[in-house]
Amino acid sequence: MIEWFAENPLAMGVVTLLLMWSDWLLTIMQERERHLHYADHYLSYPVNTIEGNPFYQQAVSVKRMIEPRHIIPALVFSVLAAFALVLIPKDVRALFIGYMWGLFLIVDTTHIGNLIGYRAGRRGLHGKLAMHLRTGYIIQMGRYLALAGFLVVVAMLSESLFMAGVAVAGLTSAARQLVWMRKTPAIGAADSPPATE
Numbered sequence: 001m002i003e004w005f006a007e008n009p010l011a012m013g014v015v016t017l018l019l020m021w022s023d024w025l026l027t028i029m030q031e032r033e034r035h036l037h038y039a040d041h042y043l044s045y046p047v048n049t050i051e052g053n054p055f056y057q058q059a060v061s062v063k064r065m066i067e068p069r070h071i072i073p074a075l076v077f078s079v080l081a082a083f084a085l086v087l088i089p090k091d092v093r094a095l096f097i098g099y100m101w102g103l104f105l106i107v108d109t110t111h112i113g114n115l116i117g118y119r120a121g122r123r124g125l126h127g128k129l130a131m132h133l134r135t136g137y138i139i140q141m142g143r144y145l146a147l148a149g150f151l152v153v154v155a156m157l158s159e160s161l162f163m164a165g166v167a168v169a170g171l172t173s174a175a176r177q178l179v180w181m182r183k184t185p186a187i188g189a190a191d192s193p194p195a196t197e
Helices: 002-007 009-036 057-062 068-087 090-120 133-158 161-182
Strands: 042-045 129-132
Touching: 002 009, 002 090, 009 057, 009 068, 009 090, 042 133, 068 090, 090 133, 090 161, 129 133, 133 161
Parallel strands: 042 129
Antiparallel strands: none
């Protein structure tokens, strides 16, 4: 099936757009669920958000299913991905598709896991957790690295270029956490939880 997408750039671009939008929709669902109950137990600081990408943190708080700050870049990115597929040699197109789709499939599965956890937290969850954003980025980086390690093994055993691309996407996702972490104020030596109401 990947071979078919490799020969059909428009279809590949449409799937890329749908994966990007599903990432956004799952983020909004997660934010809505967090707001309903989980926010009573979880607070991130210095910014209280579930969104890792600083560019979208404010947009996520609005909780719109179609957000111009997301959908316009997603459309542009999808068109560029489809155009790039035409320029890439045929024998590495599966690697490229695996990488592009892997970026969003990995994040989507993380969102689904978080949603399940937030729903489960409606009962049997007590107390409050305040977590610095830097700590959150490190935890997420660890998850992505562990998943990438697994995907590297699967790619080697299956000899699949598509899976190799997904594995590289896992490593890229882990690196992205480091980039965002560096944009977040450092945890002070006398770190103390933020004041809550």
